[in-house]
Amino acid sequence: MSDLNVYELLNRKRRGGPLEPREIEAFVDRYTTGSIPDYQMSALLMAIAINGMTAEEMATLTQAMLRSGEQWHLRDQYDFVADKHSTGGVGDKVSLVLSPWVGACGVKIGMLSGRGLGHTGGTLDKLEAIPRFNARLSRDQFQRCIDEVNCVISTSTEGIAPADKKIYALRDVTGTVESLPLITASIMSKKLAMGASSLILDVKTGSGAFMRHYQESKALALSLIAAAAGSGTRVEALITDMNRPLGIAAGNANEIVETIEVLKGNGPADVEEVTRAQAVRVLVMSGRFDEQSAVTALDDALRSGRALDQARKWITSQGGDAKIADDYSLLPQPTETFEVRAPRSGFITAIDTYQAGMFTVDLGAGRKKADDIIDYAAGVMFDRRSGDEVKAGETIARIQLGHSKRDAEELRKRFLSFVTFGDAPPPGRPLVFEHLK
């Protein structure tokens, strides 16, 4: 490590030259332990953000970041254990539906998940809308849930990828968040530190996604897959639509309700379809199903009520009140609901999903800053969605308030500002675009 020439390395990356694996490892190690200062790391981050990284550099960076902390090697402790990650969206409750659904098919799945920040919601925030649900498990508690009920979702522990935590905080204040290799290493270092047998990536694309443009989303998917090369975790990705909110509910408590409805077989078709596509891949990657038998098993788990029952067991295992599955009034309830009515007859042709996400955040359902407090009852119900025909005066959405008082007319006006109406339905758009592996 003493032979690391930091100046020469920074000069080389500035000129676009390659970094050696041992250099990347030493730089990350020395930064994490404090012997390389922030100002040298931020210079390197900017050089990477502008000049990019080769696939090999990126895989090395990912490995260096994950090795900065605990490695759980879960795949060595179970015949098979799945992981799943979404790049984030509005109304994205796929993880919540997927976990018990896959678990009900006898396949173990565990996720170290994140909280919401910016326009996208957070899986952990939604789960914490359930009374007494514990989303801060120790590693032992995490594995006990996998052992006992096949599924678990918890926050990443302090010990996982400390390099990523330190680097991410620095990226956040140095204009280096938007960088494919840095995004990739950040996501994959945390995922590969858990070390599942497989990882299904839900890479969203569209106005409410982290990557709006299809080619960017695909590049991210391929980059995430490439960074896992040689890690021992099998990674596949689905590129799915985030040009419209997923499902009807966007918020926290209301998304728990929608999750349970999907598991009861009554949920919005889009949530079921996007979740099913991923569940099929999880089951196939387990090696115990082919595509055909996976679909059959999933249908059976849903129709038989086993998926719903699995959700009850899962919620209970993490300390939550499973009675919410049968009595939604046990969840945080809106203090006030404002209906939004269609200003004209015709079709909803588009909902700007980024704006819809920011609207939901502003109601209190998400965070603009990391220390904002979530208002679990706040949210939006998109009763009519892109492509739906509406009549003037008909209710197209319900704005749900939690703790804060807000002006109804102002909210209605802002809501309508990101919804577009027309005389004909918009062209159809698939929910799942592409499967990459």
Place this chain on the structure above:
Amino acid sequence: MSDLNVYELLNRKRRGGPLEPREIEAFVDRYTTGSIPDYQMSALLMAIAINGMTAEEMATLTQAMLRSGEQWHLRDQYDFVADKHSTGGVGDKVSLVLSPWVGACGVKIGMLSGRGLGHTGGTLDKLEAIPRFNARLSRDQFQRCIDEVNCVISTSTEGIAPADKKIYALRDVTGTVESLPLITASIMSKKLAMGASSLILDVKTGSGAFMRHYQESKALALSLIAAAAGSGTRVEALITDMNRPLGIAAGNANEIVETIEVLKGNGPADVEEVTRAQAVRVLVMSGRFDEQSAVTALDDALRSGRALDQARKWITSQGGDAKIADDYSLLPQPTETFEVRAPRSGFITAIDTYQAGMFTVDLGAGRKKADDIIDYAAGVMFDRRSGDEVKAGETIARIQLGHSKRDAEELRKRFLSFVTFGDAPPPGRPLVFEHLK
């Protein structure tokens, strides 16, 4: 200043977008006063080093850096006062010859100069070889010299461009030294803070120059000129050769001797020619001469002995012992001199000037680190130079030692390693390539 969005600015520069003048000014100001941390400045420096800057951005950066400290506005206090800057080379004593020569023609000239670092020598170091010479003048002392004897060379005071000092220290450890806009702003912020009426830039090109390749040197010259736009200081540049040491002497005391010899009319022709080209531009920019009358005035000052007399007055005004002009033994003397002999007959076809500079530094005549101590008597005399015909066994150079003992054979061997011999003289090469304004 409170409306400066640092994150957005860094993101924009990362993407190659332009920075507004007020943003550059606020960033530099807040960095200098400490409210922007090193890690954000280093990210910006790396983004600038990779993505470059427009001429306007660069001029604004230069202005922001110079405004961080004192502005002397010398041009407002004299009818005319010149400044001169060299990008540095081996044996470059042009400033030492130029000052009294121009001063003897009745034109005032003042320079805030630097010390040597790396393979190039430093004007102040050479002057400090003169007993009692004071190169650390206060602003008052600096101006008194201009008032009384027309010329002065001193170190930049603490008050000049503190932003440059802080930014340069950060560039040095973040791989962002090699950057045209950052080099430009660093040089010009110090020069424009003094605020002369004119500035002649001696931009060196070749193996002993900061920029080895002609196009790089020309780009630097144009960049330096562009950064002065609107500053009130008229800037011109000459691109001159540094593919061979300038003159015969490289060191400190020996370069003072060579300077006096040039002023006596006995110096090496190359030193006189390169200095004369710049002196002509200084005189013409004063508005009191055209090219013809400038040449006549300079010839007259030299032949009459007024240039030499001016040097005596100048040295005296800065506290130095002017008797050195008539008795070189008053200067630090070599303790030992090793002659280097031609290993063959033929022509010297090249001297790698970077290697020659590093050799001189290693003798003690320069600095590898900023706190190295100069050995004023140490240096090299290049008695035979590129293009000269030599006979086997003839003395081609003298290696002069100061305080340190060294192995003669080792030094001779190393010296010959950067000198190339051949059967025919190398093609001729001009000393002054181009005049830019």
